[in-house]
Amino acid sequence: MKFDIHHRTRYVYASPVRDSFNDIRLQPMPIPEQAVESFLLRVLPAARLTHFKDFYSNWVNHFEIPESHGYLSIEAQSRVITRPPAPLPADQNLCSFADMRGAPSIERCFDYLQSSRFVELTPEAWKLAVDATHGLDDAWQAVLALMKFVHGFLKYESNSTNVHTHMREVIADQRGVCQDFAHLLIGLCRVLKIPARYVSGYLATETASAMHAWVEVFLPGHGWRGLDPTHNCQLGETYVKVANGRDYADVSPINGNYRGTQQRTMEVDVKITVLEG
Amino acid sequence: MLQDYLLNGGFDEMLDPHKGVRGHYQKFHKLFKSISPAEYDAKRQAVDTAFLRQGITFNVYGDAAGAEKIFPFDMIPRIIPAKEWELLERGLAQRITALNLFLHDIYHEQKILKDGVIPEFYVLSARHFRREFVNFEVPKGIYIHICGTDLIRDKDGNYLVLEDNGRCPSGVSYVLENRRAMKRAFSSMFEGISVRPVENYPQELLKTLKYIAPAGVAEPTVVLLTPGAYNSAYFEHTYLARQMGIEIVEGRDLFVRDSRVYMRTTKGLQPVHVIYRRLDDDFLDPTVFRRDSMLGVPGLVHAYRAGNVSLANSIGTGIADDKVMYYFVPRMIKYYLDQEPILPNVPTYLASEEQDMKYILEHLPELVVKAANESGGYGMLMGPKASKEEIAIFREKIIAEPRNYIAQPMIFLSQHPTYCDGKFDGRHVDLRPFILSGERISIIPGGLTRVALRKGSLVVNSSQGGGSKDTWVLYGDE
Incomplete structure (x- = not known):
């Protein structure tokens, strides 16, 4: 099947914060069971993105926002085709x-x-x-x-x-x-x-x-x-x-750290659209 | 000087078993005899005052008085002849080379684990194994740039390696200051005896630090990152920074923009290229390691990952300090270098191995037990000197957490004539040479000789009542 996945996270801080450093794990893995046709990460306030692969082969996007900001929005948009392997027989012994x-x-x-x-x-x-x-x-x-x-x-x-x-x-x-x-x-x-x-x-x-x-x-x-x-x-x-x-x-999909107030609200919004059945 | 001196049945650095002065101490002994007790006393007091005035001090954790103490200094130098030092130098260079290859390997292909030379379990369960840095290329492939390896001598005078300090070894400032004090007190002696100098250590250190600067930076800015004035080695941090002519900074003086590190100065922002950090991994960057760390710099690890700043020592070297890993260093030397270890380890038992565990539990009153990740003489059981209760407590701890404990036989350390309570008496010593690993390996001639000032004590750590001596490496053997 083919999907469009739209995942938006929005933080609003009670008072402006700064020096925000974030590791994002939202990019679907390129593995035989699925093809990742596209992936886009959009961060606001705008920040330069860099990436690396961690010990467990996860794709990590990193960004920093040094300036003072009152909200943070992270939007990931993926298009993925899944082709799962056949399930293993539930009634058989496979591995002692x-x-x-x-x-x-x-x-x-x-x-x-x-x-x-x-x-x-x-x-x-x-x-x-x-x-x-x-x-x-x-x-x-x-x-x-x-x-x-x-x-x-x-x-x-x-x-x-x-x-x-x-x-x-x-x-x-x-x-x-x-x-x-x-x-x-x-x-x-x-x-x-x-x-x-x-x-x-x-x-x-x-x-x-x-x-x-x-x-x-x-x-x-x-x-x-x-x-x-x-x-x-x-x-x-x-x-x-x-x-x-x-x-x-x-x-954890968003692993961040910043200077400033602990008071914030978080809104998560995931929308998935089936493109091909 | 040494009429009533007792040999106590161990190895004495200065005297042979018949109380004859060893060859390499003879010149010193002759010159020293010509100094009258009153003269000696005057010199001693002058040195003590100078140390206090210059603030050559350390802090002891958990000491209610809290204040800084001077590190007691004993004026009788420990002397090492050239041929002995040459052996130590070769042995230490071999060891640091193997340790650096080991670190590179376990953070990349892990061949030594796949070949079964070291059981995978010990590395992957090590507290300081940094999964975050697997497959990361550290600048110039060097993990440990500055290493302090503790050496002791057994009752036959053989040198043995007691432990490696691959994170933030301290003590080198005392080596430099002890020498200065000795030169001032006994200037004429240095004319008569050819002692190898130690004074260029700060320049060698700076060279090592500059060597790892990010590619393309011709004139790198190097800084020393300290946890601050409450750290036990703060004196050393300020001292080394001053000697190298670099800035000493705390976490709050640095910040990261766009994966680059900058320092706030009175003249504005200045980019930083190499950080000699005297701060453990855990505290470096609250966004990656301990979130409660107020000492670190947010974003530093990412700047490091991006290759815009270099750290000495690299992140993840703590695993080489793990006392369980110490057990495997001779195997590393054999595996990576195809050589026999020049400097042997102290025989060691691993509590996680069934056979060893059995032996440890049966022989606790004879053994020294150490926690795998502690240092400074903390978390240790000295079996022969411990009470029944202390032994019982350790027995429980070992059974509960075998991976975290090793045991070694009690080594009767060599002793050295030391001025105590108005006379010269034998006190046990060890030796911590400092090894720099940059473009080449360089070792400060000698190192820090630590001496256990309490009579009969075998613990030389400054936090446990130890002092230090100047260490002389001779150009010749006499």
Whole structure:
């Protein structure tokens, strides 16, 4: 499918701020599963953009606004064609836990097996993971069972958490948004030694109004496979991948710092148009 | 001078086991004998007063008095003969070369990890491994420009490497000032003994800093970035800046525009090309590292990334300070240089290795345990001198966080005659040479000899009651 994605973020500060430095991760990744036909980033007040690729191969746009300014608007416009791989059969064994042990020698996945800023490999997570995968000796089946578990365990509730909510709190409160679903699934996979990473992107439906988050797990022989615990499904042609990392902290779309007031309002506006079905 | 002097069973720098003066100390000993105790006392007082007046001081963290202290100075110099120094020089050059190759490798292809020479786990779990700088080309490919490597001698007089300081090693200002004080107090002695000079260090340092300036800048502006007057090494920062004739700045004196760094001066804005930063990575730039840092410069890291400003040392060298990485330096030397290490390490046990862990836990009362990322004698257990409670606390810590601990046997450091409580007595010493790595590697002859002034103490850190001595490297062996 082909999409136009228009993503606008606007901050209004209670009083003018200055010396604003920002790293933006909004550019869809050029990967076999999707072609990025165009990408445009527009920043106001106008600023010079530079870019680099980070450790996790995310494309980062950087800009600075030294002068005093009362608002900041960041507009990203992408045109993307998705061509997702066929989903893996949900009823087959694909990769035993014994095979999983070879993963670190095939793929650089050390980081995706450790605790990270928002994900912690706690005994509690381990207990949940072991209970949810009881009797399974296939990692793929285990991952599907974990996704199903997370989907049932957490209640989706808008605004119940914020971007800094840790996996521990998510387990305690049993509710959250897509970011929290992803963090929990990542934690449960990692305690079972299945490499899992966080993905930010868009679920490209006409009703989408924000970014989405999901999970990728690494299975030797099958590579990184995407799973959406919020919807308990594998990825389809409506998923557009923007960035990946250990957890949200590595992919936050706008990572900035400025001098001035803490008081500001933020408006996010995402509009997705289907160009070709 | 040395009638009642005790050898204490270890290696003595000045005396052989039969209390004969070693060859390289003989000239000094002869000249020193001709100085009367009253004369010596007068010189000592003059030196102490001069140090205080010039403000050659350091701060101790966590000291309630809070104020600056003078770094105690002992006037009996430590002397190193030429052939011994030549060995040290070769060993240190080999080590810094391997460390720089290692840093380049782990921030690029990671061959040493792929070849299984160092387990991947240790590098990727290191607190100071900067993922942000993987695949980044540091200016001239040099990561550590200024290194302070601590050397000790065991009871047979063998030199061993105790640790490498690849972030912001301090102490070189004392080397320079100790020499000045000695020259003033014993000017005639320097006429009789040919001691290699240390005075050109600031010029060598400046040359190293200018060497890494961004391409196309003919006359680079170099500045020294200090965390400020409350830093324990602030004296050294001002001292080195003055000696090099460069500006000393704090974070708030610099700012970034369009990925270029400028300094606010009384004459307006001036572009800055090289920053000798005496500030850890974490505090450099609040937009990238610690957001609560008030000491850094917002946007600095991006200017660095853009190649418009160079930093010494580079970002990400802290991993070489990690005491777990220290364990692997001999392997790095073998891997990158295909040589045997000239200067061996102290035998080290890694708590993350099952066998080693077992050994450590069984032998805690005999071992020295160190936290992987602490320095200055903090976060350390001296098994033989520790109480049962202290040992129990460390046992818990090690079990809870094995990656963060190493253990070493207690080394009985060499001792040196030192003036204490009105007489000459043996005190334990170490040596921190300073290695500069620019267009070529240059090492200040000697370095900082630190001495543990408390009787029997093996801890030489200034924050733990240590002092220093002048270090003389001779042109010859006598």
